[in-house]
Amino acid sequence: MCQLLGMNCNVPTDICFSFEGFSVRGGKTDDHRDGWGIAFFEGRGCRIFIDEKPSVTSPIAELVRRYPIHSTHVIAHIRKATQGKIALENCHPFRRELWGRYWVFAHNGDLQDFDYQSTGVYRPVGKTDSERAFCLILETLQQKFPDGKPPLDQIYPVLKEIADTLSSKGIFNFLLSDGENFFAHCSTKLCYIVRQAPFAAAHLIDQDLTVDFRELTTPSDRVAVIATTPLTDNEVWTPIQPSELLVFQDGLPLKFD
Secondary structure (H helix, E strand, O other), X not given: OOXXXXXXXXXXXXXXXXXXXXXXXXXXXXXXXXXXXXXEEEOOEEEEEEEOOXXXXXXXXXXXXXXXXXXXXXXXXXXXXXXXXXXXXXOOOEEEEEOOEEEEEXXXXXXXXXXXXXXXXXXXXXXXXXXXXHHHHHHHHHHHOOOOOOOHHHHHHHHHHHHHHHHOOEEEEEEEEOOOOEEEEOOOOOEEEEEXXXXXXXXXXXXXXXXXXXXOOOOOOEEEEEEOOOOEOOOOOEEOOOOOEEEEEOOEEEOOO
């Protein structure tokens, strides 16, 4: 299976520390060697890097580890292929436009007997079940709300219904964002941590690296990090429950059901 990493915060923040530990799972401390990618929202823009090489050896991943891009919404993915060959077009996260905004999606899991046939503008480029699921999500939202983006409390139940339906076909953990709303759905395994004052030091599981966030933050900062499995061994991570869909805003999880 693949692994997911996300970040949502109330002020633009870099993800270098978390990505340092996450990226070595792509071929060093774990076997997710079939490509990787990461997307950063910056205002209405979206900066995205993908590579079919393992993240542990990718020069592009090395750039991301050393380049502190500041963002309030970040989605990253390391791939262990189940559907679709190892190729650039099959690397997550995927990006499309809806309602005049970029949307970004990454999936961990395997959807069996999922034969999506587009009836609109969203068609997969690659051969993954993940990209087909993303196209289905956007096409359903576009058809439900053709006049533009509705309030979050109208988007949420539609997205929850899609997530429940696709989860019945297999494993469907995913992260989804348009730079305004950040969604995290757990099918089998996903967790998060919220870092806020009083900040402390954190130590990575996959690298012998410690960062003292008291030296890098202000008292008003708040950062939520979402991952398939915990990235640090000296912090308490909160499991997201199976079938739960959370919305993160300004570094805090919101529950609608």
